[in-house]
Amino acid sequence: MNGPVVVEVDGSPSSRSAVEAAAWEADRHGVELRLAHALASPAGDVFSEAAVWDPDGGRLRDRVKGLLAEAERRARRIAPHLAVTSDVLIGEPVTVLGSEAEDASLAVLGGPLPRGTGMGRLIAPGRCPVLVTRGRPDRTGTVVLAGEAASGSWRAAEFAFAEASARGVDLVVPHSRAVSATRLLDGPGGAVPALRRKYPEVTVRPQRGGTRRALLRAAADAQLVVVGTYGRQGLPPGSAGRTLLRRAHCSVAVVPAGRA
Structure with missing residues (x-):
């Protein structure tokens, strides 16, 4: 593995578990952890700059920054010296994760996945594996x-x-x-x-x-x-x-x- 491990962050319990799993994977493979937060857009466009969606730095920006900061803290509890980056992008979570995973070694999602999540868009031929976290971590099974x-x-x-x-x-x-x-x-x-x-x-x-x-x-x-x-x-x-x-x-x- 050379590319980063990418995980979608939304603050839910399943997302928190996914962040921990992604941090563990990134640490054991010696690669960067990339945190991605998706904001839905009617147009479905994807941007990598936070200023596009919240130019005045209002409450929405503060909430999202808080989510990403908490996710980074959680990741560093798993791997204190891990290299961590974060992005806020406009689009549906699966679309955003797919965009971020273009150069990734692994993409991580919190499960269980509801029907209609668009999983097929993440698993095109040649793309990185997708890890769906479920249950409690077990390192012995x-x-x-x-x-x-x-x-x-x-x-x-x-x-x-x-x-x-x-x-x-x-x-x-x-x-x-x-x-x-x-x-x-x-x-x-x-x-x-x-x-x-x-x-x-x-x-x-x-x-x-x-x-x-x-x-x-x-x-x-x-x-x-x-x-x-x-x-x-x-x-x-x-x-x-x-x-x-x-x-x-x-x-x-x-x-x-x-x-x-």
């Missing part, structure tokens, strides 16, 4: 690689292996009845066999069951679940992935496919 990512998305699978390696935990890979554990781990042409050779320190634990219910069971003991997008257009994760984003008890990373 496993990393789970959702089935669709294990079979079809090299980028998501590598993200999961790298995270399991960096966190020093096992990688759980749920799989359907149609795929044996032997084929999953050693079959030719798959992402998992190749990445096992690249990350020999990671213990991979196949787990029978590729249904949404099985994935939620696997997520119950996890600190992170990784899902991938599919298709050349970077479509959102399948039904199992969407279920995890709404109902998992741990954070979920959505990793876009590479550019076609």
